[in-house]
Amino acid sequence: MAGNTAQAIDRQALVERHKIIITKVDALSPLSLGNGRFTFTADVTGLQTFPDAYQNGIPLTTMAEWGWHSFPNPQGYKQADTFVDVQTGGRKVPYNINQKCEAASWLRANPHQTSLAKIAFFLKKADGSVANANDITNIHQELDLWTGLLTSSFEFEGEKVLVKTVCHPKLDNIAFEVQSDLITENRLAVEIAFPYPSGKWGKDPADWTVPQKHSTKLKQLSDTQVQILHNMDSLVYNCKVQFSAGTQIEEKQKHHYILKPSTDEKRWDCSITFAEKTKDKSIIDFNSTAQKSIEHWKHFWTTGGAIDLSQSSDPRWKELERRIVLSQYLTAIQSVQKYPPQETGLTCTSWFGKFHLEMHWWHSVHFALWNRMELLAPSLEWYKKILPVARQIAKAKATKALAGQKWLARKVWTPLQPLARF
Numbered sequence: 425m426a427g428n429t430a431q432a433i434d435r436q437a438l439v440e441r442h443k444i445i446i447t448k449v450d451a452l453s454p455l456s457l458g459n460g461r462f463t464f465t466a467d468v469t470g471l472q473t474f475p476d477a478y479q480n481g482i483p484l485t486t487m488a489e490w491g492w493h494s495f496p497n498p499q500g501y502k503q504a505d506t507f508v509d510v511q512t513g514g515r516k517v518p519y520n521i522n523q524k525c526e527a528a529s530w531l532r533a534n535p536h537q538t539s540l541a542k543i544a545f546f547l548k549k550a551d552g553s554v555a556n557a558n559d560i561t562n563i564h565q566e567l568d569l570w571t572g573l574l575t576s577s578f579e580f581e582g583e584k585v586l587v588k589t590v591c592h593p594k595l596d597n598i599a600f601e602v603q604s605d606l607i608t609e610n611r612l613a614v615e616i617a618f619p620y621p622s623g624k625w626g627k628d629p630a631d632w633t634v635p636q637k638h639s640t641k642l643k644q645l646s647d648t649q650v651q652i653l654h655n656m657d658s659l660v661y662n663c664k665v666q667f668s669a670g671t672q673i674e675e676k677q678k679h680h681y682i683l684k685p686s687t688d689e690k691r692w693d694c695s696i697t698f699a700e701k702t703k704d705k706s707i708i709d710f711n712s713t714a715q716k717s718i719e720h721w722k723h724f725w726t727t728g729g730a731i732d733l734s735q736s737s738d739p740r741w742k743e744l745e746r747r748i749v750l751s752q753y754l755t756a757i758q759s760v761q762k763y764p765p766q767e768t769g770l771t772c773t774s775w776f777g778k779f780h781l782e783m784h785w786w787h788s789v790h791f792a793l794w795n796r797m798e799l800l801a802p803s804l805e806w807y808k809k810i811l812p813v814a815r816q817i818a819k820a821k822a823t824k825a826l827a828g829q830k831w832l833a834r835k836v837w838t839p840l841q842p843l844a845r846f
Contacts, residue, residue, distance in 0.1 A: 460760025
């Protein structure tokens with residue numbers, strides 16, 4: 425505001441001055457792309473090439489709102505097994521607080537979220553050995569918040585590699601393009617690997633040690649497209665892979681597939697779509713995904729509220745503005761789900777991936793304040809779906825409490841039918 429003259433915010437300038445730049449491997453700073461229901465977290469290569477370098481920080485995961493798994497329950501554990509009567513207000517009320525029994529351990533861990541796949545570069549040194557994170561030099565990675573495009577450049581044994589990675593705004597899809605002479609030298613390939621869920625407390629939901637507990641099946645759809653079916657107990661999903669012509673695919677080991685680009689070109693692209701049920705046979709390539717991303721993020725940043733602090737005389741303005749912009753981006757890529765978000769969104773897991781409802785306020789309710797109600801609305805439907813269960817719990821507690829106080833039941837809650845409203 426200058427005097428009485430209101431100036432429109434240059435929204436593109438506002439967003440672009442907070443472009444994220446990474447110049448080294450940092451276990452606490454991988455970058456994520458997403459659409460609110462699907463999130464892909466990448467290292468400095470633009471894919472998930474060096475997960476070991478991030479295991480003590482934020483893991484490299486591929487997570488979707490539907491990626492819930494449960495281990496088999498042959499003992500038939502149920503919630504009723506964990507209830508204990510607690511003296512409350514002069515009466516006994518049942519609470520499921522017995523955490524020391526086997527039923528409680530199983531119920532606490534199930535269901536749990538899992539990472540759908542690892543998508544990584546397979547880089548070979550000149551001597552044929554496999555690269556590690558220390559072999560990557562001259563790192564420069566930029567996340568353009570205005571377009572949703574992640575651009576990663578680095579050198580490997582003196583060879584330059586340029587990678588562009590992007591997430592589709594409507595599909596659970598990650599697409600990328602790579603340019604390097606390493607392709608023509610047959611020293612760069614891409615690995616797609618499928619883990620089993622860990623089902624353990626912790627950040628990384630993947631377990632790579634039990635290949636016998638799940639299965640993958642590859643189906644060739646065309647010269648440029650394959651479909652991989654991943655089956656693990658209660659969770660079964662498809663992975664459709666679209667790639668440049670001339671690509672060869674082979675199974676490196678169980679659940680691990682290697683895509684080898686043609687050595688005729690030094691540019692190669694790939695698009696990977698995940699879904700519980702895949703009926704769509706359309707071709708979704710890198711270019712179309714990138715264009716969709718550009719359109720999506722331009723709409724996001726040019727609608728809803730915006731705050732420009734650049735005219736402030738307070739030297740802290742830029743840091744505060746940066747946090748405002750990045751918070752909007754982070755919640756937009758992870759917290760537009762059909763469920764209230766967990767505290768770590770779709771980046772990794774906490775509480776086995778389960779949400780607790782104060783996070784709904786932290787991660788999603790702000791959408792309403794920014795006039796983006798359409799982003800908050802999907803998760804509100806969960807309250808309607810859970811209402812019958814909530815009523816059953818309330819009714820059970822009330823019925824149990826009244827069992828020993830018949831005189832109160834006759835006086836206040838006769839007949840008992842109105843309790844069903846709670």
